[in-house]
Amino acid sequence: MISVEHLTKRYGPHTAVDDVSFRCEPGTVTGFLGPNGAGKSTTMRMICGLTPPTAGGATVGGVPYRRLPNPGRHVGVLLDASAQHPGRTGRETLALAAQIMGVDRGRVGELLDLVGLDTAAARKRVRAYSLGMRQRLGLAYALLGDPRVLILDEPANGLDPEGIFWMRSVLRGFADRGGTVLLSSHLLREVEAVADRLVVIGGGRVVADGTKEELLAGAGTRVRALEPEKLEWALTTAGVPVTREHDGALTTQSDTEAVGRVATAAGVVLLELRPADGGGLEELFLELTAKETAR
Structure with a gap:
């Protein structure tokens, strides 16, 4: 579990992170979102002990990161895919890390296979890697110590669509086995799919802080009826405002149960009754961050 309590970071008169608190529970993927310069990376660096906070604190499994014994066995971190030594091969990078962590070297080959770096790629110097290959190596490094927590900043950068789908599967599988994932990404559709x-x-x-369902809910209800005029009259009479859509459906901010009860009482046959489609995570993101920018 990751617990962030009132984290604040100031650089002189500039406040980069302002009283940030949230929790990431085992068995979940938490999408950490915000526009460039919002404070995401600074927050993640404070969680990992790389940047000292001005106020507040963060723990991983109840312990500040800097106090974790052999932290790679508890937390897998990928904050910068370009941070690997460019002169080492991919296999050498993982083998050295395995030696430092006290991990069986046999795990190196397993993880190279998992992240899709074949024998030829594993023998290449990291300086010759594409960004996507560095991301794959970085994820292998993060998983090497068999941690229970992953902290990943933009891990899908440089990956092609197949690689992004693969990354999503790896993270979803990790969480489904009881792991905790904190994932920062600008690829909102991918975050929406996995978080x-x-x-x-x-x-x-x-x-905003909540479950995906909570935050993306609130678009109201969509309903279609065999007798749309009768349903519209019944809903309006019951004090339920409606909007007529171009295809003859009605939308309202009331929930599906309330709409269904009105229709039943009026003897109206329904053809469709479901939550209305919202704009998804992209619309929510733009709405929330626009409000903050306007402050």
Whole structure:
């Protein structure tokens, strides 16, 4: 579990992170979202002990990162795919890390296979790697110590669509086995596909925190009836405002149960009754961060 409590970071008069608090529970993927300069990377660096906070703190499994014994066995971190030594091969990079962590070297080959770096790629110097290959190596490095927590900043950068789908499967599988994932990414559709919870940050502050379903709900109800005029009259009479759509359907901010009860009482046959489609994560993201920018 990751617990962030009132994290704040100031650089002189500038506040980069302002009283940020949230939790990431085992068995979940938490999408950590925000526009460039919102404070995501600074927050993640403070969680990992790389940047000292001005105020507040963060723990992983109840312990500050810097106090973890052999932290790679507890937390897998990928904050910068270009941070690997360019003169080492991919296999050498993992083998050295395995030696430092006290991990069986046999795990090196297993992880190279998992992340899709074949024998030829494993023998290449990291300086010859594409960004996508560095991301794959970085994820292998993060998983090497068999941690229970992953902290990943933009891990899908440089990956092609097949690689992004693969990354999503790896992270979903990790969480489904009880792991905790904190994932920062600008690829909102991919985050929406894999995340259980969302934390949105704007201007250094948390502007939304909750389950994906909670935050993306609220689009109201869509209903179609055999007698649309009769249903519209019944809903309006019951004090349920409706909007007529171009295809004859009605939308309302009331929930599906309330709409269904009105229709039943009026003897109206329904052809469709479901939550209305919202704009998804992209619309939510733009709405929330626009509000914070306007402050």
